[in-house]
Amino acid sequence: MSITIKNLSKSYGDQVIYENFNLVLEKNKITGILGPSGSGKSTLLNLCCGLTNPDKGTIEGVNFQSISYIFQEPRLLPWRTVRENLRFVMKQKAIKKPGLDEDRINGMLQLVGLETVGEFYPQELSGGMRQRVSIARAFLYPSELLLMDEPFSSLDCALKNKLMDDFLEIWKNDQRTVVFVSHNRDEIERLSQVILTFSDKPVKILDREENLIDRPRMVCPIDPD
Template sequence: MSIIIKNLRKAYGDQIIFDDFSLILEKNKITGILGPSGSGKTTLLNLCSGLDQPDGGTIEGINLSSISYIFQEPRLLPWRTIRENLRFVFKDQAVKRNGAHDQEIDAMLKLVGLETVGDYYPQELSGGMRQRVAIARAFLYPSELLLMDEPFSSLDLALKNKLMGDFLNIWEKDKRTVIFVSHNQDEINRLSHEILTFSDKPVRILRRETI
């Protein structure tokens, strides 16, 4: 099912972010959102995730218990090893027999080129390696919707390109609906199937392109 946003309204005090805003996002596609800083891109992610509530209108087609999030920072637990951080996504699920979760974790670590660091702690890894762990964690969680908030912005160009390649490789094997916000046109162009350009607030869609 597509994500259907109807007549969305959201304001913080006197600052109106969305006013009668409507949008349909396709299932199992990567939608990239560009726009000026403070224009409402992250607010839209927070509304879709249930972290924030709209003042009016509806957002349909999202199972709030089936969402993954990749942030600008990896947000790993420093007192847990990499494998333990990844195992944490299964904490609410029944333990599978024969170490099936660990098999999934090892396969995902191999996919992002980190098969040798499962027993390391986050502080022992570089920033790019930690962000690869964050990508692995997001895909290990059995979500229908993946929200990405500037996940590559703090990385140098070579590392950014490597991580975007890792991301697309995993997504091809495990397609799900993705909303990806960024200030960077090149990032958006490389990853997205559809690109939305937001105006400043209150948000309007200035351009909608299919890649």
């Protein structure tokens, strides 16, 4: 089932973010949303997951008990190891298959290149490694909807390309509905099958594009040296 946003309105004081806004987000596709900073992209994610309530209108087709969220910063539990952070989200979903769960954790750690740091704590990892844990955690949680709020914005080019490759490899094996927001067009084109361009607030959809993600591309040049 697609996510259908109908006649959505949201304001903060005198600042109107959305007014009678309508949008359909396609099921099992990665929808990328471009727009200027502060235009309401993150607000839309928060509305879709229930962190923020609309003033008017409805959002249909979202199971609020089945959502993963990747933020700009990893937001890992610092007192738990990498493996324990991943195990925690699986327990939250009341999955009771210990052996199978550990196999899934091991497989996910291997997929994101972190199989040797499972017993490390977040503060012992680099920023890029922590963000890879965040991606692995989001995919291990058995959600129907994955929201991503500029999770690659603070990373250097080489690491950004590696994490995007990791993300697409995981998504191809587990094609859930993804909404990815950024102000960086290269990132959006690298990951998204549908690209929406938002205006500044109050938000209007300026453009909608279909995009192929099955061809190699880099989000920014990498010095071969």
